[in-house]
Amino acid sequence: MKISSTEFIKSAFTQEHWPRDARPEIAFLGRSNVGKSSLINSLLGVRGLARTSRTPGRTQSLNYFLINNRFYFVDLPGYGFARVPKAIKASWGEMASDYLAKRRELVLSIQIVDSRHEPTTQDLQLNEWLQHHERPGLVVATKSDKLSNNELRKNMERIRKTLHAETVVAYSAVTGRGRDEIWQVINVALDAGF
Ligand code: GTP
Ligand code: MG
Secondary structure, eight states, X not given: OOOOOEEEEEEEOSGGGSOOSOOOEEEEEEBTTSSHHHHHHHHHTOSSSSOOOXXXXXXXXXXXXXXXXXXXXXXXXXXXXXXXXXXXXXXXXXXXXXXXXXXXXXEEEEEEEETTSOOOHHHHHHHHHHHHTTOOEEEEEEOGXXXXXXXXXXXXXXXXXXXXXXXXXXXXXXXXXXXHHHHHHHHHHHHHOO
């Protein structure tokens, strides 16, 4: 897709702040510091649109970015920061789970995991929850530049098995690996609509 415009629209802290213009939305989900904001910036080929940080838990609201005046990327707060190994809701906030359960405009949820590690319990819970709610999803394993080809192949297989996912895209915000594959899935989701 050719990106002709990207614009930060707002940070939504409550449901009343969600946009009402019925444009489709692509959500980016994953634990704190996994690379959600970096993925957004690198998919769009921009620097610093979504704020990235070495400090986990930086993104605390739903951050809306309008792309080509046509659809939104939504950067969600990371989970797992509070280190409370209970239900996603308890540790991750009512706002994000509300959004995922209710939002009609949501056409694709991109779940990001770290390619170096086995998916966490919360990764697994989120994945099962999305499948249970029949939300179209895509699993992306990022930071693949930090692994050798051999390690990556092994880890990708482990992630696929643990999450029972048919497709897991290996990604790197540093090299751009996986970019075309993700855009293909986004295009299909946008065409399918809601
Ligand atoms: P929160 O908003 O705090 O939940 O974090 P986030 O998931 O948005 O992560 P963010 O994009 O801020 O990235 C966290 C750190 O990981 C930053 O230091 C990034 O530079 C680094 N990072 C993200 N993606 C990659 C990648 O593909 N490769 C490498 N080497 N580093 C990455
Ligand atoms: Mg972030």
